[in-house]
Amino acid sequence: MSDYNFAYLDEQTKRMIRRAILKGLAVPGYQVPFASREMPMPYGWGTGGVQVSAATLTPEDTFKVIDQGADDTTNAVSIRKFFEKTAQVAVTEKTSEATVIQTRHRIPEEPLREGQILVYQVPIPEPLRFLEPSEVETRKMHALEEYGLMHVKLYEDISRHGHIATAYAYPVKVEARYVMDPSPIPKFDNPKMEMAGIQLFGAGREQRIYALPPYTQVVSLDFEDHPFDPSKAEHPCDMCGAEDSYLDEVIIDDAGGRMFVCSDTDYCATRQAAGHRGRLSAEAAE
Amino acid sequence: MYVAVKGGERAIDNAHDWLAEERRGDVSVAELSIPQIREQLALAVNRVMAEGSLYDPDLAALAIKQARGDLIEAIFLIRAYRTTLPRFGYSEPVDTGAMACDRRISATFKDAPGGQVLGPTFDYTHRLLDFALAAEGLEPPEAATAEARQEPTPHVTEFLDREGLIQGEHRPEADTPRDLTREPLELPAGRPLRLQALTRGDEGFVLGMAYSTQRGYGRNHPFVGELRIGTVPVEMEVPELGFAIEIGEIVVTECETVNQFTGSKTEPPQFTRGYGLVFGQTERKAISMALVDRALRWEELGEDNVGAPAQDEEFVLYHSDNIQATGFLEHIKLPHYVDFQSELELIRKLRREAEERQRPVQQEAAE
Numbered sequence: 001m002s003d004y005n006f007a008y009l010d011e012q013t014k015r016m017i018r019r020a021i022l023k024g025l026a027v028p029g030y031q032v033p034f035a036s037r038e039m040p041m042p043y044g045w046g047t048g049g050v051q052v053s054a055a056t057l058t059p060e061d062t063f064k065v066i067d068q069g070a071d072d073t074t075n076a077v078s079i080r081k082f083f084e085k086t087a088q089v090a091v092t093e094k095t096s097e098a099t100v101i102q103t104r105h106r107i108p109e110e111p112l113r114e115g116q117i118l119v120y121q122v123p124i125p126e127p128l129r130f131l132e133p134s135e136v137e138t139r140k141m142h143a144l145e146e147y148g149l150m151h152v153k154l155y156e157d158i159s160r161h162g163h164i165a166t167a168y169a170y171p172v173k174v175e176a177r178y179v180m181d182p183s184p185i186p187k188f189d190n191p192k193m194e195m196a197g198i199q200l201f202g203a204g205r206e207q208r209i210y211a212l213p214p215y216t217q218v219v220s221l222d223f224e225d226h227p228f229d230p231s232k233a234e235h236p237c238d239m240c241g242a243e244d245s246y247l248d249e250v251i252i253d254d255a256g257g258r259m260f261v262c263s264d265t266d267y268c269a270t271r272q273a274a275g276h277r278g279r280l281s282a283e284a285a286e
Numbered sequence: 287m288y289v290a291v292k293g294g295e296r297a298i299d300n301a302h303d304w305l306a307e308e309r310r311g312d313v314s315v316a317e318l319s320i321p322q323i324r325e326q327l328a329l330a331v332n333r334v335m336a337e338g339s340l341y342d343p344d345l346a347a348l349a350i351k352q353a354r355g356d357l358i359e360a361i362f363l364i365r366a367y368r369t370t371l372p373r374f375g376y377s378e379p380v381d382t383g384a385m386a387c388d389r390r391i392s393a394t395f396k397d398a399p400g401g402q403v404l405g406p407t408f409d410y411t412h413r414l415l416d417f418a419l420a421a422e423g424l425e426p427p428e429a430a431t432a433e434a435r436q437e438p439t440p441h442v443t444e445f446l447d448r449e450g451l452i453q454g455e456h457r458p459e460a461d462t463p464r465d466l467t468r469e470p471l472e473l474p475a476g477r478p479l480r481l482q483a484l485t486r487g488d489e490g491f492v493l494g495m496a497y498s499t500q501r502g503y504g505r506n507h508p509f510v511g512e513l514r515i516g517t518v519p520v521e522m523e524v525p526e527l528g529f530a531i532e533i534g535e536i537v538v539t540e541c542e543t544v545n546q547f548t549g550s551k552t553e554p555p556q557f558t559r560g561y562g563l564v565f566g567q568t569e570r571k572a573i574s575m576a577l578v579d580r581a582l583r584w585e586e587l588g589e590d591n592v593g594a595p596a597q598d599e600e601f602v603l604y605h606s607d608n609i610q611a612t613g614f615l616e617h618i619k620l621p622h623y624v625d626f627q628s629e630l631e632l633i634r635k636l637r638r639e640a641e642e643r644q645r646p647v648q649q650e651a652a653e
Contacts, residue, residue: 010370033470038365043613045620068624074294075620081295105624123614134600136473161636167628186628205610207470233631248623249630263624 007054007087013037017055017209021200024211029174030142031125031208039204046079048202049102049121052209053083056100056117056200062090064098069106069246069263076104095266105168107189109245109267112197114214120183122203125210127171127181147179150221158226170228173219180210180218188232188246193218235260238280240271309354323347332537332566333357337608338364339467339486341536341565358488358608365609369467376462378521378530382540382563384438387516389567392442394509394544400439405515406567442512443542443559452544452557453587473600480582480603484575485564487606493570495596495606496577504581504594508560511544515567539564541572545580550588558587578602 005011013035020034039047057063063083067076071093079102080091092098095108102119112118128138131149141147150171157165164170170187174180182190183201193199199212212218222228233247238259245267247260259280262268272281310317324331324347334346338361346364353359389405392398404410418424446452463478466486471479484492499505517537521530541562549555560580562572581596583589591597605611 010372033472035467035469038362038369038609040366042362042616043610044615044617045613047613068621072294073621074298077294077298104620105622123617135604136600162639163632163636165632165636167632168625184622184625186624188628205614231631231635233627246624247627249627263627 004086006059007057007083007089008040009037009051009054013051014055017051020209021052021055021211024200024209025198025213027178028212028216029178029180029210031203031210033207034209036204036207041078041082043205044123045075046102046104046121047204048206048209049104049119049204050079050082050202051204052119052200052202053100053102054087056119057083057087057089059087059089061099062092062097063087064092064095064101065103066101066106066108066264066266067104068248069108069267070265072265093266094270095264105184105186106246106263107185107192109242109262109264110270111192112195114196116197118195118197118199120185120199120201122181122183122201122206122208124169125181125201125203125206125208127169127179142178145177147173150179154221154223158223163229164222164226171221173221174212175217176219179221182218186232186246187220187228188230190218190220190228191230233260236278237262237268237271238278240268240276240281241278242268242271242276309352318351320344320347320351323350329567330355330357332568333489333571334360334364336565336568336571337361337486337488338368340364340368358612362609362612373468375522375525377533378523379457380518380520380536380538382514382518382538383441385514385516385518385538385540386434387439387514388537389515389569390439390512391514392510392512394511395442395445398440398442398445400435439514441542443544446511446544446557450556452559453547455559455561471603473603475599475603477579477583477586480599481561481563481575481579483603483606484562484578487575488608488611489568489571489574491606491608491611492574492578495581495602496574499577499581499594499596504584504592504597506558506560506577506580507546508543508577508580509545510573511542511559513539513541513569513573515539515569537566539566539568539572541569541576543573543576543580547587547589558583 017034020032023032024030036048036051039050041047041050053063063080065071065076065080067073070076083089084091095101095110098116100117100119101108102121104121107118126135126138128141128150131153132138132141141149154164157163166187168186169181169184170190172180172182172190172193182193193212194215194217196214198214201210220228233249235247236243237245237247239261242262245262245264248263250259250261251257252259324343327350330350331343331346334349334357335341335343338346345367346360349360349363350357352363387400387403389407390400390403392402443452447454466479466482515537517535519532520534520536522533523530543560545558545560547556547558558580560576562575562579564572564575578596581594582599582602584591584597595601
C-alpha cells in the first residue's frame with residue numbers, strides 16, 4: 001500500500017458519511033446512524049471524529065486537532081499526523097487560522113466564526129444511555145420526545161446534593177426538540193455551543209453522527225429555581241492571568257502544591273505573547 | 287515545570303521505535319517467518335481470520351507477527367486493512383454439504399452416512415506437556431491415510447428433517463441479508479445479521495455467552511447434531527459471464543446443534559437448531575456460536591424470555607465485537623483531565639456544602 005485516497009477513506013464511504021452529516025444538519029440534535037468503518041486507530045480514540053473530518057476536509061483546508069484543549073497531547077498529535085500523512089492538508093495550532101478543528105472534550109476559548117467547522121469526538125452519543133441501556137428504548141424516547149426520565153434524574157440530583165451532579169457531558173436541548181449529548185466537554189463550554197461555526201459530532205463505535213448548524217439554539221437542561229451554572233475553578237490562569245478560560249489543575253510539587261493553567265494551549269500562548277502574565281509566569285520562564 | 291503534556295510527538299516516535307525493538311526480541315534468536323506462523327500457529331491464524339473477517343492466512347500471519355502474538359491486536363490490524371479493500375460483489379452461499387471434510391462428528395447418532403471422522407483434534411489428547419517438542423528438529427510421526435470420500439457427506443440434521451422432527455430452515459427467497467460491515471447495526475437485527483455478528487464476535491465473549499446458557503441462563507439443552515470442518519469451494523457470479531464460477535477454496539467449521547423444544551402456542555413439539563459457521567478450524571467458536579444463535583431465537587420460536595443475557599439480542603450484538611470493546615475499554619488511558627477537573631470542582635463544592643450543613647449540628651451536640 002503506497003498511496004491512500006485523499007484523507008484515507010474511499011470516496012464512496014465519504015459520500016455515505018456526508019449524507020449522514022447533511023441529514024444531521026437538517027435535523028439538529030438527531031442522531032443519524034451511519035456505517036462507521038474500522039479506522040487504523042482504536043474505537044474510542046476518535047474514530048467518529050476522524051471519519052467526519054475525513055469526509056469534511058478539502059485540500060484547501062487548514063486543520064487543527066485538540067485533545068483536552070491542547071494541541072500537543074499525544075492523541076491530538078497522533079490524529080494530526082494521520083491527516084498530515086493521508087490528506088497533506090495544512091495544519092495549525094491557531095484556532096483563528098483553522099478551517100476545520102477536531103476536538104476531544106473542549107470547545108476553544110476563542111469564538112469560532114462563520115465558515116469554521118468544529119468536529120467533536122463522541123464516545124457515547126446517547127444522552128439517555130445511563131438512564132436506559134437499551135438503544136431500542138432510547139430511540140423510541142427521542143421519537144416521542146419522552147424526556148421525563150432525564151428531568152427526574154436532574155431533580156433527584158438536586159434533592160440529594162443540592163446541585164445537578166453532572167460536571168461534563170451536561171445534556172442540552174436543541175431547538176426545543178432533541179435532547180443531545182454535547183460530548184464530554186465540561187459544562188463550562190456548554191454556552192459556547194450557540195456559535196457561528198458548524199458543529200459536527202462523530203461517534204464511530206456507536207455508529208452515529210449528529211450536528212448543529214450555525215446559530216442553533218442550544219439550551220442546557222435546568223429548572224427555573226436551579227438555573228444552569230457553567231462553573232469552573234475560581235482562579236485566574238497562573239500563566240496568562242486569564243479569568244475567563246477553563247483551567248487545568250496541575251500538581252507541581254511533592255507537597256501537593258497546585259497551579260491552574262488554561263486548558264486551551266493556543267489561547268494561553270496567544271495571551272502570553274500579547275504580554276499577559278499570571279502568578280507563576282516569571283518562574284515558568286526560567 | 288509545566289511540561290507534562292509537552293513533547294508528545296517525540297514521545298510517540300520513541301515509543302514506536304522501542305516497540306519495534308521489543309517485537310523483534312533478542313536478535314540472537316532467529317526471526318519468525320510468515321510461513322512459520324501460518325503453518326505452525328495455524329489455529330491462531332484461523333482465529334485472526336475469523337474475527338478479522340478476512341480469509342487470508344498470510345496476512346493473518348503477518349498481523350500476528352506485527353502484533354507480537356496479541357491476537358486481538360492482530361484482528362484489529364486485519365479489520366483496518368479489510369475495510370480499505372474494494373467490494374467486487376458477494377459470493378454465492380457456500381454449500382457445506384459439498385464440503386471435503388477433515389473432521390466430521392455427530393453426538394446424536396452413533397453412525398451416519400459419511401461416518402464419524404475425528405480428524406486432527408485435541409479432543410482425546412492428554413494435556414501433558416510434551417517436553418520432546420522442546421527439542422527442535424523432531425520429525426512428527428506419519429499419520430495413517432485413507433481414500434478420500436468422493437461423494438458428498440450429507441448433513442446429519444437432514445435425517446431428522448425428513449421425518450419432520452426438526453424445525454426446517456427456510457432460505458428466504460430474494461431477500462438479500464443486510465451487510466453488517468457496510469450498514470449501521472439497527473435493531474431488531476434479525477437472524478442473518480446476528481449470525482454475521484457472532485461469526486466475527488470475540489471467541490471469549492461468545493464462549494462465555496454460550497456457557498451461560500448451559501448453566502441455566504436461557505437453558506435450551508443442545509446436542510451437537512453435527513460438527514464438520516473442511517474445505518468448501520467459493521463461487522461467485524461474474525456479471526459478464528452470467529453464471530457462477532469457482533474463485534477459490536476456504537476451510538470452514540460448521541456446527542449444527544439439535545435442541546429440545548416442547549412446542550409453543552404456534553409451533554408443534556419438535557427439535558430446533560442453532561447454527562455456527564466460522565472461518566478456519568475454529569470449533570470452540572462454532573459450537574459457541576450455535577448455542578448463542580439458538581438462545582437468541584426465543585422470540586421466533588415463541589419461547590419465554592427469561593431475561594438471560596444470551597437471549598438479549600441488543601446485549602449480545604453490541605458487546606460481541608472485540609475491536610469495539612477493546613478500543614473503548616482502553617480509551618480510558620487517554621487524558622481525561624478536563625472532565626476530571628470538572629468532577630473535582632463539583633466534589634469540592636458538594637463537600638464544602640455538606641460540611642457547612644454538618645457544622646451547626648456538631649455545635650448543638652457539643653452544647
